[in-house]
Amino acid sequence: MRYHAVGSAELGRGGRMARxxxxxxxxxxxxxxxxxxxxxxxxxGYTDAxxxxxxxxxxxxxxxxxxxxxxxxxxxxxxxxxxxxxxxxLAMSAATIAELAPGxxxxxxxxxxxxxxxxxxxxxxxxxxxxxxxxxxxxRSALAGEKVSAEYDTFAVxxxxxxxxxxxxxxxxxxxxxxxxxxLAAREADGAITNWLGAGDVPKVRAxxxxxxxxxxxxxxxxxEDAEAARGLGRLLISSYLTVPAYAAFHDWLxxxxxxxxxxxxxxxxxxxxxxxxxxxxxxxxxxxxGSPESCREQVQSYVDNGLTTPVIAVLPTxxxxxxxxxxxxxx
Numbered sequence: 613m614r615y616h617a618v619g620s621a622e623l624g625r626g627g628r629m630a631r632x633x634x635x636x637x638x639x640x641x642x643x644x645x646x647x648x649x650x651x652x653x654x655x656x657g658y659t660d661a662x663x664x665x666x667x668x669x670x671x672x673x674x675x676x677x678x679x680x681x682x683x684x685x686x687x688x689x690x691x692x693x694x695x696x697x698x699x700x701x702l703a704m705s706a707a708t709i710a711e712l713a714p715g716x717x718x719x720x721x722x723x724x725x726x727x728x729x730x731x732x733x734x735x736x737x738x739x740x741x742x743x744x745x746x747x748x749x750x751x752r753s754a755l756a757g758e759k760v761s762a763e764y765d766t767f768a769v770x771x772x773x774x775x776x777x778x779x780x781x782x783x784x785x786x787x788x789x790x791x792x793x794x795x796l797a798a799r800e801a802d803g804a805i806t807n808w809l810g811a812g813d814v815p816k817v818r819a820x821x822x823x824x825x826x827x828x829x830x831x832x833x834x835x836x837e838d839a840e841a842a843r844g845l846g847r848l849l850i851s852s853y854l855t856v857p858a859y860a861a862f863h864d865w866l867x868x869x870x871x872x873x874x875x876x877x878x879x880x881x882x883x884x885x886x887x888x889x890x891x892x893x894x895x896x897x898x899x900x901x902x903g904s905p906e907s908c909r910e911q912v913q914s915y916v917d918n919g920l921t922t923p924v925i926a927v928l929p930t931x932x933x934x935x936x937x938x939x940x941x942x943x944x
Contacts, residue, residue: 630916631686632943633660633924635830636674638934643669647681649935654684656942662688662720662830662924665696666728672705679712686716690805690830690924691787693724694747695735700772702747703754710755710778720805720828721747722787725856741792742766748784748800755781785828789862794820803827803921808853810898811911813866814918826921831912834902834928835937842902845928847888850899855879855887871895900928905940912941 634653637643653661661678665671671689678687687709692702706719723729723740730737746764753760757777760769783802788794794817797804803826806817814829821827832849834842853859854872863872874890901911912923927937 630913630920631659631922632657633662633688633828633922634658634938635690635924635926636661636663636678637669638927638938639929641934643674643677646674646677649938650678650681650685652939653682656939658685658942660686660688660922660924662690662828664690664830665692665724667732672709675709675717676712679709679716683713683716685713686718687713688718688785688828688924689720690785690807690828691720691722691724693729693733694721694743695724695729695737696733699747699750699754699767699769703751703772703774706751706782707755707774707776707778710780710782711776714778715780717782718785718802718828719751719782720785720787721751722805723858725858727856739766741796744786744793745796745800748786748796751784752781752800755784783826785826788821789858790865791820798822798825801825805829808832808850808859808862808899809866811914811918811920812898814915814920816866818919827919828922828924829915829920830924830926831915832900832926832928833908833912833941834900834930835905835908835932835941836902836930837904839902841930842900842928843893843896846896846900846902847891849928850891850896851875851879851884851887868895905937908941909943 637646663671663674671692675687678685710717723744726737729735743766746766754774759773761771762769785803785805786793786797786801788797788804788806794804798821804821805828807830818827834845836842854863871892875887878886878890901908915923925941927934
């Protein structure tokens with residue numbers, strides 16, 4: 613994808629029109645209860661709805677509903693693991709959403725983590741770069757309606773052809789945290805999806821991806837003026853995520869290695885409380901947007917100003933109604 617302009621979103625770097633996405637489903641809200649909010653999203657200025665896949669809903673079912681509830685929205689997965697479905701099933705799932713939302717679906721794939729892949733799904737987590745590359749190449753062929761028989765480095769497929777190939781193949785984006793995967797995304801995908809970065813980190817990521825490819829990032833937003841409460845929640849999330857080896861390496865590359873060293877040492881010693889306490893305020897404030905809704909919108913916009921194409925807001929729980937927070941965070 614090459615910087616599509618949609619709706620009422622703000623102008624970003626170089627005068628490009630930015631998209632404005634939201635992560636669905638909202639924390640603590642039953643999936644069926646999203647109907648009225650999702651119908652409102654285009655009028656609020658949202659252009660995109662993106663899902664994730666960890667231990668809640670799967671990535672595809674909420675998009676099937678959203679395709680019916682708000683046919684104006686672009687839909688995306690951020691991300692579907694390449695290990696937890698066979699290649700053929702992954703192609704079928706993607707083709708289904710592409711049929712429901714023709715020309716409005718972006719398939720985000722990535723490695724996920726050993727905990728999710730091995731610990732929760734009993735799959736092997738080996739050669740993540742090659743497995744992602746091979747899956748991307750298979751999906752390109754399969755979603756184009758081709759009959760695929762191929763020996764890839766990490767798997768083989770024999771005589772697979774979709775019975776219902778989509779009329780418009782979805783864009784494919786790769787989850788990417790460091791130069792190798794970002795460069796693969798630039799060469800062979802339609803863009804990259806990244807996570808857990810600050811607005812000031814975007815130029816470094818963009819430099820590896822290049823200026824033309826789409827760059828999507830999930831931006832964690834805690835819309836409250838209680839800074840200590842927001843930082844407390846942020847620390848819990850940061851210690852959970854940034855101790856995963858891929859994220860630890862990402863933040864070493866971004867230059868936060870020394871700032872995060874005490875957290876890693878406490879975590880390795882089994883002291884989660886000390887690990888949380890060791891995370892500096894400046895790191896939390898870089899990685900978790902918080903403040904009034906107006907301030908949060910401005911902070912999200914700073915990601916766009918620094919080169920992000922598509923911010924995807926993930927609303928973190930506060931005392932407020934999460935649907936009202938989505939409305940308050942809508943672009944103005």
